[in-house]
Every structure is written in structure tokens, then in C-alpha cells.
Amino acid sequence: MIVVALKPYNVKEILEGLKNSFDSKKHLVISVVTGVSLKELAAILPHEVPIFRAMPNTAIAIQESVTCLCSAHATNAQVNYVTDLFHQLGISISIDEKLMDAATVLGACGIAYALRFIRAATQGGIEIGFDAKTANLIAAQTVKGAAELLLKGNRHPEEEIDKVTTPKGCTIVGLNEMEHRGFSSSLIRGISASYNKIGS
Numbered sequence: 001m002i003v004v005a006l007k008p009y010n011v012k013e014i015l016e017g018l019k020n021s022f023d024s025k026k027h028l029v030i031s032v033v034t035g036v037s038l039k040e041l042a043a044i045l046p047h048e049v050p051i052f053r054a055m056p057n058t059a060i061a062i063q064e065s066v067t068c069l070c071s072a073h074a075t076n077a078q079v080n081y082v083t084d085l086f087h088q089l090g091i092s093i094s095i096d097e098k099l100m101d102a103a104t105v106l107g108a109c110g111i112a113y114a115l116r117f118i119r120a121a122t123q124g125g126i127e128i129g130f131d132a133k134t135a136n137l138i139a140a141q142t143v144k145g146a147a148e149l150l151l152k153g154n155r156h157p158e159e160e161i162d163k164v165t166t167p168k169g170c171t172i173v174g175l176n177e178m179e180h181r182g183f184s185s186s187l188i189r190g191i192s193a194s195y196n197k198i199g200s
């Protein structure tokens with residue numbers, strides 16, 4: 001199994017130099033390279049070498065990635081093997097290759113968006129009285145708990161929001177103020193801007 005984890009601009013030159021060493025009966029290639037298609041990889045590699053594109057995120061370092069996968073020239077057994085491999089490093093999802101850029105934005109760039117949320121919540125927490133370390137811990141664990149309600153509890157986000165928004169209460173006031181300031185809208189526009197940048 002050969003994992004290609006090069007910068008996109010290095011891929012062609014480096015794989016061209018190695019291509020005579022690939023054997024379609026022995027080798028399986030997994031590329032995590034952003035924006036290099038299965039077709040482009042297949043054009044460099046020898047005929048019929050099984051190729052996977054995987055889009056993990058940096059939480060793979062602690063086995064908490066979401067990894068989106070697609071493949072060419074792979075048998076069902078090879079697909080199952082690679083899916084299972086990435087499942088051990090978080091969760092893995094098979095997607096259509098045309099969604100790979102979208103997976104990059106939502107999953108890989110998404111780490112940065114989520115961390116900026118935690119950073120901003122920490123700053124708010126400091127303003128209302130906590131020291132930075134405690135505020136960061138509360139913000140991070142709260143995000144983890146909210147995510148687990150969806151992942152383990154199989155709930156819908158709005159269902160959980162409804163549970164904590166008491167009529168005329170402090171949560172709905174804060175949440176609506178965030179929305180007046182463009183909270184959901186700025187996230188959606190940011191995701192869209194990242195996606196347009198990948199495609200440009």
C-alpha cells in the first residue's frame with residue numbers, strides 16, 4: 001500500500017519518476033492529495049493499479065478523522081479493506097469523486113472553522129469571567145458534547161437547540177443576536193468561498 005501525501009504541485013514529477021516500480025498485482029495507491037483526480041493519477045500510474053483518493057482531516061492523528069473515499073480499478077475486497085483501514089482512524093465515508101472538493105472544505109478545512117468557533121467562544125468566556133485555560137476547556141468540551149449528541153444520540157441539531165432555548169431565556173437571546181450578526185450566514189458563505197477557491 002503506497003500512500004501519496006505530497007503537495008499537489010509535486011505529484012506529477014515524483015510519481016512519473018517512480019512509475020516503473022508500481023505493479024498492479026502487488027500495489028494499491030492511496031492519494032490524500034487535494035485536487036488531483038483519479039483520472040490524472042491513472043494517467044501517470046501503470047494501467048490498472050488500484051487507486052484511492054482519501055480526504056482525511058488532521059484529527060486522524062488521534063483516530064477521530066472523517067475520511068471521504070473514492071476509487072478506480074479497485075476490487076470490492078480492496079474497497080472494503082481501505083474503508084476499514086480509515087474506519088480505524090475515525091470514520092470513513094465512500095463518496096462520488098465529484099464531491100471530493102466539497103469533502104475537502106467540509107471535512108479538512110472544517111477543522112479550522114470549528115477551532116475558530118472554540119477560540120471565539122473562549123474569548124467570550126474570558127470576557128464573562130473565566131481564565132483562558134478554563135474557558136478553553138469548557139468551550140472545547142461543550143463542542144465535543146454537542147457533536148456527540150448528534151453522532152451518538154442520532155439527534156437533529158434543531159431538536160437539541162429547542163431543548164435549551166427557554167422562552168424569553170438567555171440562550172435564545174444570545175443565539176438570535178448571533179444570527180442577527182450573520183452567524184449561520186457567515187459560516188455558509190465561508191464554506192462557499194473555500195469551495196470556490198479550490199475550484200479556481
Ligand SMILES: NC(=O)c1ccc[n+]([C@@H]2O[C@H](COP(=O)([O-])OP(=O)(O)OC[C@H]3O[C@@H](n4cnc5c(N)ncnc54)[C@H](OP(=O)(O)O)[C@@H]3O)[C@@H](O)[C@H]2O)c1
Nearest residue numbers: 004005006007008010014032033034055056057058108109
Ligand atoms: N493538512 C491537511 O489537513 C490535509 C488534509 C487532507 C489532505 N491534505 C493533502 O495532503 C497533502 C500533504 O499535505 P501536508 O500538509 O501533509 O504537506 P507537507 O507536510 O508539506 O508534506 C509533504 C510531504 O511531501 C514530501 N516530499 C516533498 N518533496 C518530495 C520529494 N521530492 N520526494 C518525496 N517526498 C517529497 C515531504 O517530505 P519531507 O518532509 O521529507 O520533505 C513531506 O513529507 C497535500 O496534497 C494536502 O492537500 C492535507
